[in-house]
Amino acid sequence: MQKGAPLKPFSIALLVLGLAQSLAADTVYVRDTIYVPLRGGQSTEHRILHRGLRSGTALERLQTNDESGYTLVKSEGGVEGWIQSQYLVEVPIARDLLKKTEDRLLELEASHQKKLLQQQDIETRRVELSDSNEALQSKNDTLADELANLTQLAANVIAIDDENQQLRQEHDDLIGQMDALSVANQELQDSSDQQWFLRGAGTILMGLLVGFWLSRRIYHKRGGGGWT
Structure with missing residues (x-):
């Protein structure tokens, strides 16, 4: 099959069958340690759109053709193309x-x-x-x-x-008692002085009376008369 040649009816049938079997778009990854070309069609004769998709490159899977063994994918840069399904895995490498x-x-x-x-x-x-x-x-x-x-x-x-x-309070009471005792003592002192005065006056008066009486007696004896 030459590059740019029209598709044969058989190829068209395969393409239609592949479209019918296509799955909903999901994410697939390029296998380990290889660089896979991205082509414009489902064969090695189609034009290469990207010469080397590095291992682990995440691609959006648009459809899968089990008969041809190719899967239509879309790169993160927006480029769409076909890649052999054997180089794709559904989990990161x-x-x-x-x-x-x-x-x-x-x-x-x-x-x-x-x-x-x-x-x-x-x-x-x-x-x-x-x-x-x-x-x-x-x-x-x-x-x-x-x-x-x-x-x-x-x-x-x-x-x-x-x-x-x-x-x-006790001090005030003692002061009061001392004042009362002082007054009482003064009163006693005054009373004692008065008694001594009366006693002295009585003694003097008694002495005068005795002297007067003795003098009368003596005079009476001497004079034989006068006072009796």
Whole structure:
């Protein structure tokens, strides 16, 4: 079959049969380690549209002709052509799968390292918070002790104030008693002085009376008369 020659009826029938058997468009891949030409028809005699589709190249499958062994595909650049079906697979090639797997492993490793760093940061933060909590607890205990001491001191101050008030009251009572005793003592002193005065006056008066009586007696004896 020469390039550019008209299709024979048999070829047309095969093409129609292939179209009838075509599947819905999906994605296929060129097999490993080969470069496959993309042709304008379903034979090696047709014009090459792309000389070398690299292994792993993703193509959109438009239809498949099992009789001719060719599949109509569309490249990512929009070029449509026929390629031998034996060079196509429905899953990515091992090399690409390995590359994707390696890339995925690298992503997972990076994610794992990131999570490890986050975990370390969280642990560091937890330790810092724990230390801060212990410091706050210690400070709280110290403040509680100081508060207890201040409360005790306040209670002592109140007790001392009450005691001072009681002492002041007792002092005032003692002052009152001392004033009362002073007044009573003054009264007794005045009474004693009065009694001594009366006693002295009585003694003097008694002495005068005795002297007067004695003088009368003496005079009466001497004069034989006069006062009786």
